[in-house]
Amino acid sequence: MGGAAESEARSELPVGVFDSGVGGLTVLRALISDLPHEDFLYLGDTARLPYGTKSAETVARYSVRSAEALVARGIKALVVACNTASSTALPALRERFPRLPVIGVIEPGARAAVDASATGRIAVLATEGTVRGGAYQRAIEALRPDAVVTQIACQIFVALAEEGWSEGPAVDAVAERYLSHLDARVDTVVLGCTHFPLLAGAIARRLGSQRRVVDSAETTARATQRALATQQLARTTRGGRVQLLATDSPERFARVGARFLGGSIAARAVEIIDL
Amino acid sequence: MGGAAESEARSELPVGVFDSGVGGLTVLRALISDLPHEDFLYLGDTARLPYGTKSAETVARYSVRSAEALVARGIKALVVACNTASSTALPALRERFPRLPVIGVIEPGARAAVDASATGRIAVLATEGTVRGGAYQRAIEALRPDAVVTQIACQIFVALAEEGWSEGPAVDAVAERYLSHLDARVDTVVLGCTHFPLLAGAIARRLGSQRRVVDSAETTARATQRALATQQLARTTRGGRVQLLATDSPERFARVGARFLGGSIAARAVEIIDL
Numbered sequence: 001m002g003g004a005a006e007s008e009a010r011s012e013l014p015v016g017v018f019d020s021g022v023g024g025l026t027v028l029r030a031l032i033s034d035l036p037h038e039d040f041l042y043l044g045d046t047a048r049l050p051y052g053t054k055s056a057e058t059v060a061r062y063s064v065r066s067a068e069a070l071v072a073r074g075i076k077a078l079v080v081a082c083n084t085a086s087s088t089a090l091p092a093l094r095e096r097f098p099r100l101p102v103i104g105v106i107e108p109g110a111r112a113a114v115d116a117s118a119t120g121r122i123a124v125l126a127t128e129g130t131v132r133g134g135a136y137q138r139a140i141e142a143l144r145p146d147a148v149v150t151q152i153a154c155q156i157f158v159a160l161a162e163e164g165w166s167e168g169p170a171v172d173a174v175a176e177r178y179l180s181h182l183d184a185r186v187d188t189v190v191l192g193c194t195h196f197p198l199l200a201g202a203i204a205r206r207l208g209s210q211r212r213v214v215d216s217a218e219t220t221a222r223a224t225q226r227a228l229a230t231q232q233l234a235r236t237t238r239g240g241r242v243q244l245l246a247t248d249s250p251e252r253f254a255r256v257g258a259r260f261l262g263g264s265i266a267a268r269a270v271e272i273i274d275l
Numbered sequence: 276m277g278g279a280a281e282s283e284a285r286s287e288l289p290v291g292v293f294d295s296g297v298g299g300l301t302v303l304r305a306l307i308s309d310l311p312h313e314d315f316l317y318l319g320d321t322a323r324l325p326y327g328t329k330s331a332e333t334v335a336r337y338s339v340r341s342a343e344a345l346v347a348r349g350i351k352a353l354v355v356a357c358n359t360a361s362s363t364a365l366p367a368l369r370e371r372f373p374r375l376p377v378i379g380v381i382e383p384g385a386r387a388a389v390d391a392s393a394t395g396r397i398a399v400l401a402t403e404g405t406v407r408g409g410a411y412q413r414a415i416e417a418l419r420p421d422a423v424v425t426q427i428a429c430q431i432f433v434a435l436a437e438e439g440w441s442e443g444p445a446v447d448a449v450a451e452r453y454l455s456h457l458d459a460r461v462d463t464v465v466l467g468c469t470h471f472p473l474l475a476g477a478i479a480r481r482l483g484s485q486r487r488v489v490d491s492a493e494t495t496a497r498a499t500q501r502a503l504a505t506q507q508l509a510r511t512t513r514g515g516r517v518q519l520l521a522t523d524s525p526e527r528f529a530r531v532g533a534r535f536l537g538g539s540i541a542a543r544a545v546e547i548i549d550l
Contacts, residue, residue, distance in 0.1 A: 047333050048323055053437075055524045058322050128527075156445070159434035162328075170431070170448035177445050249330050252403075 011233045014039035014243070015224065016075030018066050021049040022253060023161070023194035024081030025260035027105060030217035031079065032242065035225055039239040043070055044257070045275070047248035050158060051084040052127025052193070059129065063089035064096050065275050069245075076233045077101040079224055083109075083193050083216075084127055087135030101227045108223045109190050109216030110139035116212040117188035120147040125178070125203070126192030128153045136192050150186060154178045154196070157203075161195035164259055167202055175199070175206040182207070191215040198259060244270045286508045289314035289518070290499065291350030293341050296324040297528060298436070298469035299356030300535035302380060305492035306354065307517065310500055314514040318345055319532070320550070322523035325433060326359040327402025327468070334404065338364035339371050340550050344520075351508045352376040354499055358384075358468050358491075359402055362410030376502045383498045384465050384491030385414035391487040392463035395422040400453070400478070401467030403428045411467050425461060429453045429471070432478075436470035439534055442477055450474070450481040457482070466490040473534060519545045 015035070017028050021044045028042050045051075045066050051059045063085045067078055078100055080086045080093065086104030093102050113122050113136075124136040131153040140147050156174050165171055182189075189207055191197055197215050204213045228234045246253040250270040258265045290310070292303050296319045303317050320326075320341050326334045338360045342353055353375055355361045355368065361379030368377050388397050399411040406428040415422050431449050440446055457464075464482055466472055472490050479488045503509045521528040525545035533540045 047329060049328075050325075053324075053524070053527060054322060058523050155438055156431065156434045156440070159431045163430055165431070165452070168448075168452065170445065170452050173443075173445040173448040177440070177443065248333050249328070252328060 007232055008236065010076050011235055012237065013074050013076040014041040014239075014241070015228075016067070016070035016078045017042045017081050018063070018070060018078060018085070019044050019082040019194065020051040020084065021046050022257040022260050025257050026194050026197045026215070027079065027081035027217045027220055028242070029261050030221040031224060034221040037235050037239055038228075039235070039241040041070060041073060041075055041243050041245070043245040043273075044247070044253060046246045046253055047275070050127070051082060052129045052155065052158065054129060056088040056129075056133060059085055060089040060092040064092055067093055067097065069273060069275055071097060071100065075100070077103065077224065077227060079220065080104045081194060081220070084129040084133075087130050087133040101231055101233070103220065103224050103227055105194070105216040105220045106135045106139050108219035109192060109214070110136055110143055112214040112216060112219045113140055113188050113190045114143045114147065116214050117147070119185055119187045120144055121183060121186045121188075122147055123150040123152060123182055123186045123189045124192045125152050125154045125157070125189060125196060127158060128155055130192055136190060150183060152178055152182075154193070157199055158193065158195045161198040162256055164256070166198050171199060171202045172206070175202050179203070179206050186211065188212045188214065245273050246270050247273060247275055282507055283511065285351050286510055287512065288349050288351040289316040289514075289516070290503075291342070291345035291353045292317045292356050293338070293345060293353065293360070294319050294357040294469065295326040295359065296321050297532035297535050300532050301469050301472045301490070302354065302356035302492045302495055303517070304536050305496040306499060309496040312510045312514055314510070314516040316345060316348060316350055316518050316520070318520040318548075319522070319528060321521045321528055322550070325402070326357060327404045327430065327433065329404060331363040331404075331408060334360055335364040335367040339367055342368055342372065344548060344550055346372060346375065350375070352378065352499065352502060354495065355379045356469060356495070359404040359408075362405050362408040376506055376508070378495065378499050378502055380469070380491040380495045381410045381414050383494035384467060384489070385411055385418055387489040387491060387494045388415055388463050388465045389418045389422065391489050392422070394460055394462045395419055396458060396461045396463075397422055398425040398427060398457055398461045398464045399467045400427050400429045400432070400464060400471060402433060403430055405467055411465060425458060427453055427457075429468070432474055433468065433470045436473040437531055439531070441473050446474060446477045447481070450477050454478070454481050461486065463487045463489065520548050521545050522548060522550055
């Protein structure tokens, strides 16, 4: 096959999106909205979630295995929609798939924060694993060397979002305990876990109206669009198909995931694969 | 080796204790207290926790693999200190290891509840997986056919316990949301997840002093003692060694696990194994 024909065939492939579970569906939602012509193949590694409390080596190993499953089905780019995996597994993924554009959520999230912040005092709310890896801090400081970054591990936010508790006294009390000691000079807060946009209302209320709350879903969608354009991989024909894969429990994926995707999901539409 | 000598050599082996993470350390704590002469080999499958949101097949597969690792090191009995695994994986474990006494936490927990209840109205607080499996309900009804059992999935309690939040407004607000609709006639509540004893104070306060709160740690220790005695596997010499294995993150296991075991754990004392 010639170069042009191969490139055209490749551009017809879906964009792979990978997450440890349903949280990445907030990123998929932004991708579908910004790139309506593209096809998407989403894999939630629900059998092995959460990644947020696991070691960097384990997360990298799981991520590569998930990516292999997507590549085997044919994808033209990979969006790592999991903050923990983005913060630790990108080098391993790029080494394993040198030709595949791999887009993480950390760098776009860091850019959104730096663009929003006047003072350069930025707080990152994330899982234990993302905080431990420190990737947001490094990404923000690379864009703005005088930034002062605070990281807060908010593990219980994940459980609240999975339970579908977006509002109420329990959410407010958890937000209070995590956020009450935040430096008053912080003017921008990054939701550094794809679960946290579900709690954005309660978090923003606790933070006060003078603070900006940003997440990486929107900016990751734009980064993906740029990567496809740069590598001439954008679809030339109309697509719009979305296929959902999970490694466990299609019913739970459909029930919990619907809240993240912002629409209903039929359990029978979720294909279970074994990794 | 003759029968008597083999039996004596076997009785010197440790008791294997298996859990999806650190929660089972509440059971290990009761075992150490009740069986101080025994050696224990504990495995927390921290790389693949939580089991509570995974399918029955996945939990059974993980449980058998963990048990194989313990059997390969030599154990004389297996305590399944994870409610989710006890509720779904016991048949698979007994089929795989027909000669090994396998003790779960469900039946002892059900017995504790039935012994404590006057009305027979019993509530089980557990993970999603344990509730879905319905094993507590079946075990309680087998002991007391006229029992009326209510199951409540309290997934966020797991996250609170792992975070070390045993008390405070957030714990009270979560307990309020899970427990406020409980039937007034329920007189006994089973903590059907090994994480929940850490929140026993807050849970008991919400339930009121007229209700009994039971957990399966104590009764599982007694069931283990009986199983060892029946099969002539109790140690004849003084042991008392405890060895801790985990599949991921020794630092986290030590830090979080100390709260469950009720004493400090050095990260270097936790051996990491790959399953």
